[in-house]
Amino acid sequence: MIRFENVSVTYEDAAGPTLQGVDLTVPEGELVLLVGPSGVGKSTLLGAVSGLVPHFTGGTLRGRVTVGGRDTRTHHPRELADLVGTVGQDPLAHFVTDTVEDELAYGMESLGLAPAVMRRRVEETLDLLGLAELRDRPIATLSGGQQQRVAIGSVLTTHPRVLVLDEPTSALDPSAAEDVLAVLQRLVHDLGTTVLLAEHRLERVVQYADRVLLLPDAVLGTPAEIMAVSPVHPPVVALGRLAGWDPLPLTVRDARRRADGLRERLDGREGGTGTARAGTRPLPSSPSPLSPLSGERPGGRPSLFSRLRRARPAAPVPAPDPGAPLLAVDRLAVRRGRVEALRGVGLRVAPGETVALMGRNGAGKSTLLGALVGMVPPTSGSVRVAGLVPHTTDPRELIRRVGLVPQEPRDLLYAETVAEECAAADADAGAAPGTCRELVAELVPGVADGTHPRDLSEGQRLALALAVVLTARPPLVLLDEPTRGLDYVAKARLVARLRALAAEGHAVVLATHDVELAAELVDRVVVIAGGEVVADGPTAEVVVSSPAFAPQVAKVLAPRPWLTVEQVEEALRA
Template sequence: MIRFEHVSVSYDGGAPTLTDVDLTVPEGELCLLVGPSGVGKSTLLGTVSGLVPHFTGGTLHGRVTVAGRDTRTHKPRELADVVGTVGQDPRAHFVTDTVEDELAYGMESLGLPPETMRRRVEETLDLLGLAGLRDRPIATLSGGQQQRVAIGSVLTTHPKVLVLDEPTSALDPAAAEEVLAVLQRLVHDLGTTVLMAEHRLERVVQYADQVILLPGPGAAPVVGEPAEIMAVSPVHPPVVALGRLAGWSPLPLSVRDARRKAAPLRERLGPLAPDPLPAAAGDQAAVVRGLTVRHGRVPALDDVTLSVRAGETVALMGRNGAGKSTLLRTLVGMHAPSAGSVRLGGVDPKSTPPSKLLRHVGLVPQDPRDLLYADTVAAECEAADGDAGAPPGTCRALVAGLLPDVGDATHPRDLSEGQRLALALAVVLTARPPLILLDEPTRGLDYAAKSRLTEILRGLAADGHAIVLATHDVELAAELAHRVIVIADGEVVADGPTAEVVVSSPAFAPQVAKVLAPLPWLTVPQVREALGGTR
């Protein structure tokens, strides 16, 4: 279905982003594209839809054919009836204002009959759990809801090939499972070919028919069975890391496979216990009492009460649209409470001028580009110093620590997702706010970048910063958070130590907890440290 013949791509005469890609993706298979950030995964996906090089520029050597059509001679619009594409940023995908209109737009462009369009819209609303949102303006949806709409707008055209870049990155665990179940059905029942890049391998690798590994810039891809590739891949999910640590062969790809092998490991770990995170005993950095927030007539938060202490890291979890982002935005004064109160060190964020508020709280949004507006890294840093009243060079010193290889003249748009996140975090930290908020901070990050972010946030908590992060990444919560707060339909339904909350919820339990249950282990580093101590 998809054929790459000695494909290389380079931009502006630089080193090739892709080198000598020569492989075939068979019809009716789910093919997973993996590799560290910056190795060219998005570029490879773009060659299938024709976006590379027709839209992005650059030079493509070799040939890519999709259902017999050469993407060098067929522009993206000439491939639209064959290839459906969803990129990393769903907002860049939308061309209409409401959910139902967006689902219908692609079919209108292809000239399908109205009765066919109506039927397919209804099918897709049901498939992706969007029926309750059909009349909603897209701008009012959460990031995860927008992701489902973007995927749905492609599914309605019934393409032969689906190209997906990070399709579950903004989805809660349940929504991710729903989307992956839909993709499975398309592959197994309809023979759709799916080519997908995804960093959250713990969600998808067990469903793949084959895996394409891009090991590094300029290196030729490695193709094979999922277990075979995971054995050598520099990026792999926790269940594979646990299998490598325990010496299991073949390596498990799913929790079920790992549990079948885990009895001896559970026996070794039984007498041991993981070291608990030190409790935060600092002053209260944020106090929320009886908070209610409405978006028009829609209740977003209802009677929320919680507090966060200095040195404490809290993970906000819950399904898409539960109110997590609304809570973070209310903490920085972007929403006015309908009832209740918010205090940050005695300050009301809604009535505090932004120039003063940034010394109390800083928010890194879901898309760090919302915080970055200058043309260079140096200009961003100068603006951050000025806004915070910090000595010149303060922000640049923070950037040097987080991004040692990024130059002053680099444009923020040329940074990777992880680099943009680090730059936005440096901008926020310039004012040294006691409370740091992050909204989906691991979206688009590979495991190495996520590990670096975890160490940075641990260091900030150790320095006395209170950290609240809204996340669907259960592995991040297990690694980092002292507490987990679960929000459902705007209400707090659970609030307690991470180990207690995530283990009691099948949806939010990390892979290691599921494999080693009922033992209290959450992460591979915990297990590695314990086993190291027994040798």
């Protein structure tokens, strides 16, 4: 179905090829998973299948890519639309209509399908992806995860023979991710659809793959073969390597069947109760100024983030009371049109604490973060950040206390190159020149100074946005899905940086569906459902008792409270 013949792709002004010498064949009816560190060319390879590379992205493609017998060099994306369905990393770039139902029907209208066929397929897709309740909703009002499901659904309705998916579960909660992957598996097994899928959260998808392609060396093999040598692998594989299991397990079920000996070795040792750094710490008497929040909308119109970032600091803000919580939320309610996004939410976060907000898509996590930086005014209740009321505080004052990395990192970036972006962040924060650039290199090494932020991979762009905010070392750091597009190595670097900030007295609140990140990093987990807090407690207590939010190690070693491979390794060493 798909054939790569000695394919290389080089972008203009790039130091070298993004892809080089790729030779592979993907037969019909297989699910092939692309793995590898951020920036190794996974998105480029997927784009070469859909024809977006080089017809849309530019650059030079050498060699030959054929899909269903059609040469992508001579067939533009529109001439492949009936054959190849594509969902990129950014759902918003995918949409052309305003409502969910219209978006699901648009692709079929473009192909000239009969109205009766369109109606039936829309209903089937609404049910498959759990979107029936959202059918009339404006897409702009949906959460990031809901938008991602709509983007996937708009491709499924056209019944393509080849599906190309870039990070399809990155913004989905665990249950929604399982539903989407079950749909993909059904398409592969029952209809013979060929699926190419790039995903960093391998713990979700590796067990569904027929074969795995490891980049940048373009090594193709079975999941077991590739996971045995891959530098990026899910926690269950890392646990198998630590325990010396051969062959390595790919699923929690496989690992549980072989874990009796490991459980015996861990019996009597101190339980893994999370990675908490104990105690609350007083804030410095004079907090560092915060990196503003930025971004620029298409057409040159500055976004709220951009205007905040470019604003100069206001008069000095009085330091908060060291004995008070850094963040205090009381009975917060937020209504957006007909939707009651938050109801009676209460939350306290002390200096030095790390807290994860978890819950299904649309539960209200991003709305809560927006309220904490004054972007979403409360309908009732109160919010105080370091003694300030966010929605009534001058943004120039507020940004000295709290920094937010939004779900869409491009909203935070406005310069023409990585170097200019970092220089602006250093100047805004009053940091030493090179501080932001060092953070970028720490999180994702190898990003060139002259690269435009739009030309970065999703993970690299996220790392740049994180560096912009972390350069100023704000007392309160807010992160919305901070691991989208990050591989396991980059995620480990992020965890180390956030742990260091917490140890110095900064508070970190992150909204995430990444259960492995929560297990590695946070002291507390707050679960939100239907706009209400339904659980709030130590990480181990909350996630071990939840089938949806438990990390892989906890599932393998349950009921023992171990959460991460790192904890198990430390216990065995002790």
